[in-house]
Amino acid sequence: MKPTIYDVAREAGVSIATVSKVLNNQRVGKKSKEKVLQAMKKLNYKPSVLASALTGKQTSTIGFLLPDLANPFIAEMARRVEDRAYERGYNLVICSTDFEPEKEAFYVSLLKQKSVDGFIIAGGFKNVEVVTELLEEQFPVVLLGESYPSLSINSVKVDDFMGGYEVTSFLTSLGHKKIAVIGEEASSSQERIKGYKQALRDQQLPVHEELIVISSQTNIESVERLAGKLLDLPEPPTAIFACNDILAIGVVLAARQRDRRIPDHLSIVGFDNTFLSRSSDPPLTTVQQPIQDLCFQAFDMLVEEIQGKSKLRQRVVLLPELVVRKSTSAPRKKS
Amino acid sequence: MKPTIYDVAREAGVSIATVSKVLNNQRVGKKSKEKVLQAMKKLNYKPSVLASALTGKQTSTIGFLLPDLANPFIAEMARRVEDRAYERGYNLVICSTDFEPEKEAFYVSLLKQKSVDGFIIAGGFKNVEVVTELLEEQFPVVLLGESYPSLSINSVKVDDFMGGYEVTSFLTSLGHKKIAVIGEEASSSQERIKGYKQALRDQQLPVHEELIVISSQTNIESVERLAGKLLDLPEPPTAIFACNDILAIGVVLAARQRDRRIPDHLSIVGFDNTFLSRSSDPPLTTVQQPIQDLCFQAFDMLVEEIQGKSKLRQRVVLLPELVVRKSTSAPRKKS
DNA sequence: ATAGCTGGTGTAAGCGTTTCCAAAACATTC
DNA sequence: GAATGTTTTGGAAACGCTTACACCAGCTAT
Numbered sequence: 001m002k003p004t005i006y007d008v009a010r011e012a013g014v015s016i017a018t019v020s021k022v023l024n025n026q027r028v029g030k031k032s033k034e035k036v037l038q039a040m041k042k043l044n045y046k047p048s049v050l051a052s053a054l055t056g057k058q059t060s061t062i063g064f065l066l067p068d069l070a071n072p073f074i075a076e077m078a079r080r081v082e083d084r085a086y087e088r089g090y091n092l093v094i095c096s097t098d099f100e101p102e103k104e105a106f107y108v109s110l111l112k113q114k115s116v117d118g119f120i121i122a123g124g125f126k127n128v129e130v131v132t133e134l135l136e137e138q139f140p141v142v143l144l145g146e147s148y149p150s151l152s153i154n155s156v157k158v159d160d161f162m163g164g165y166e167v168t169s170f171l172t173s174l175g176h177k178k179i180a181v182i183g184e185e186a187s188s189s190q191e192r193i194k195g196y197k198q199a200l201r202d203q204q205l206p207v208h209e210e211l212i213v214i215s216s217q218t219n220i221e222s223v224e225r226l227a228g229k230l231l232d233l234p235e236p237p238t239a240i241f242a243c244n245d246i247l248a249i250g251v252v253l254a255a256r257q258r259d260r261r262i263p264d265h266l267s268i269v270g271f272d273n274t275f276l277s278r279s280s281d282p283p284l285t286t287v288q289q290p291i292q293d294l295c296f297q298a299f300d301m302l303v304e305e306i307q308g309k310s311k312l313r314q315r316v317v318l319l320p321e322l323v324v325r326k327s328t329s330a331p332r333k334k335s
Numbered sequence: 336m337k338p339t340i341y342d343v344a345r346e347a348g349v350s351i352a353t354v355s356k357v358l359n360n361q362r363v364g365k366k367s368k369e370k371v372l373q374a375m376k377k378l379n380y381k382p383s384v385l386a387s388a389l390t391g392k393q394t395s396t397i398g399f400l401l402p403d404l405a406n407p408f409i410a411e412m413a414r415r416v417e418d419r420a421y422e423r424g425y426n427l428v429i430c431s432t433d434f435e436p437e438k439e440a441f442y443v444s445l446l447k448q449k450s451v452d453g454f455i456i457a458g459g460f461k462n463v464e465v466v467t468e469l470l471e472e473q474f475p476v477v478l479l480g481e482s483y484p485s486l487s488i489n490s491v492k493v494d495d496f497m498g499g500y501e502v503t504s505f506l507t508s509l510g511h512k513k514i515a516v517i518g519e520e521a522s523s524s525q526e527r528i529k530g531y532k533q534a535l536r537d538q539q540l541p542v543h544e545e546l547i548v549i550s551s552q553t554n555i556e557s558v559e560r561l562a563g564k565l566l567d568l569p570e571p572p573t574a575i576f577a578c579n580d581i582l583a584i585g586v587v588l589a590a591r592q593r594d595r596r597i598p599d600h601l602s603i604v605g606f607d608n609t610f611l612s613r614s615s616d617p618p619l620t621t622v623q624q625p626i627q628d629l630c631f632q633a634f635d636m637l638v639e640e641i642q643g644k645s646k647l648r649q650r651v652v653l654l655p656e657l658v659v660r661k662s663t664s665a666p667r668k669k670s
Numbered sequence: 671a672t673a674g675c676t677g678g679t680g681t682a683a684g685c686g687t688t689t690c691c692a693a694a695a696c697a698t699t700c
Numbered sequence: 701g702a703a704t705g706t707t708t709t710g711g712a713a714a715c716g717c718t719t720a721c722a723c724c725a726g727c728t729a730t
Contacts, residue, residue: 051686
């Protein structure tokens with residue numbers, strides 16, 4: 001059987017209290033400490049996290065809620081968060097919620113039963129009650145990549161409004177006047193679209209509601225269909241701003257199917273700067289999110305709260321950066 | 336504070352043993368059961384997994400070791416495994432090992448301290464000692480996507496040899512005689528390359544060692560460089576078989592940079608059929624892995640072992656399927 | 671009426687830790 | 701060498717649950 005603290009105590013000829021103290025780096029006589037260390041090594045003893053958590057210590061496990069791990073941007077976030085967790089001695093329990101409120105509730109409840117130390121919620125959530133409850137219980141939570149204005153909750157995200165604004169300004173500066181946007185339901189998309197609208201207004205360009213499209217499905221085929229509709233308009237846009245790189249790829253596919261050359265016939269801009277935007281043909285102009293900083297900050301913020309070091313809630317907003325590649329150019333002159 | 340079993344017992348006017356029995360669906364009088372259920376609801380009681388695991392029950396948490404979550408194929412596997420875990424009431428702790436033996440050892444040790452019920456190891460591992468130890472301890476483990484012939488360990492994977500064989504036969508059937516292959520160090524790549532060699536031999540075609548390239552780096556730039564070298568050969572191959580879709584994208588980029596048309600100048604085949612192969616231009620011929628079946632079977636096999644239902648170890652091998660798209664054609668006639 | 675069952679319930683020990691507190695050991699001072 | 705102070709140690713309770721076992725009613729069968 002696995003050795004317990006009793007076995008170590010017996011082997012070392014001390015009490016379990018003493019063993020526990022060397023485990024937790026408390027004052028212990030030099031000789032006892034030595035003996036205990038020896039015994040631990042000899043028995044290959046590893047304390048049970050379960051038992052120690054039961055007495056009030058933490059589990060060093062945190063719940064990571066995300067909409068869908070198969071989404072490359074989300075997966076990359078997960079990877080970064082996990083890197084940080086590893087550095088700091090934490091483990092991550094991954095939960096794909098698919099934006100289903102029931103799944104969110106289920107996972108949160110289950111992970112609470114498993115005594116996780118806190119939650120990171122990436123990419124948004126639907127079940128406001130659950131999150132509110134967490135907050136009321138003072139359960140450590142931080143939002144990653146999204147914020148929720150009406151809730152007093154820690155969050156780390158990029159300035160989506162500004163991202164949308166920059167993309168659109170860049171396109172207008174190239175001479176585009178008819179710019180469509182395709183987004184998702186997530187609030188980050190909504191912010192990017194607000195930035196888009198504002199940029200158009202600032203350039204005294206009209207905002208056409210029919211050029212603003214929301215995709216409720218994540219799969220690429222449905223995106224392709226939506227983008228197709230835009231392209232099949234009698235007066236199609238000369239540029240499309242996709243609120244993330246996957247959407248942008250969908251637009252690329254739709255354009256390709258219709259033999260529209262990118263960027264000659266159609267300029268496309270993505271968002272996130274995942275490696276999709278680099279591998280695409282032509283490589284996509286997109287908006288770079290400082291993923292690593294976002295993830296590290298979010299994680300550190302959570303740990304601060306877990307350790308009770310900081311009580312104050314905060315919203316951190318980092319700045320995105322436009323990365324210009326080959327999918328954008330001035331519109332063709334009307335012939 | 337969170338209610339405990341004592342609170343429920345007091346509220347219901349019964350002993351904690353009775354409460355525990357209703358929790359575990361053991362015989363309890365109808366009336367008591369009713370009272371207990373009422374009390375649980377009233378107090379919103381959720382039993383602590385920690386405490387019950389301490390008494391010998393399981394944690395319903397399993398460790399999922401994988402090389403890198405940012406790899407789309409791996410991420411998709413993670414997603415599927417997690418779906419199954421959700422269905423069966425388990426949680427997944429994600430651990431990216433980057434093929435570093437120390438990380439593998441660290442995670443396994445830590446998760447054992449946290450009393451996970453078992454491990455799934457996806458995409459291979461380096462630290463044979465750790466895995467061997469797990470096996471000796473009868474710890475439930477299953478390998479996903481790889482196998483390890485010299486170890487008596489459960490595994491679920493696709494027939495990589497056959498996949499490589501099929502790809503290569505397909506290319507020779509199109510008329511290609513000079514076919515390069517680019518793989519990774521993982522044993523699955525090695526198997527695919529063996530299949531490639533066998534297919535060439537079966538067609539009486541020579542195996543040129545200089546056309547067999549192993550990429551030790553995962554990042555796309557280095558792949559591009561390696562592929563570039565192949566293309567810059569005085570007598571370049573007319574087709575390249577990439578052992579996974581990411582590698583294939585690297586090859587596409589290298590070809591594009593050199594203005595080789597795909598498939599006219601160069602045929603490319605990938606492996607895995609991730610959505611990269613669909614979004615690429617042209618869409619890639621690739622080999623489809625039945626990811627969902629692989630993942631579900633692996634998970635179910637693990638659960639069987641955890642529940643002690645099946646003691647016998649097995650290796651499951653599923654069959655891959657060639658998906659022909661637009662990145663392959665007959666080679667151009669020499670002019 | 672009594673012995674023998676049976677199903678329902680409760681008592682208490684145990685799981686592997688941490689921690690409070692008192693006791694023991696040692697060191698210091700006069 | 702006694703009195704005091706300072707470490708170092710260990711006993712025991714607590715964390716929230718499961719479970720072996722004992723107990724007790726209410727039965728049936730004799």
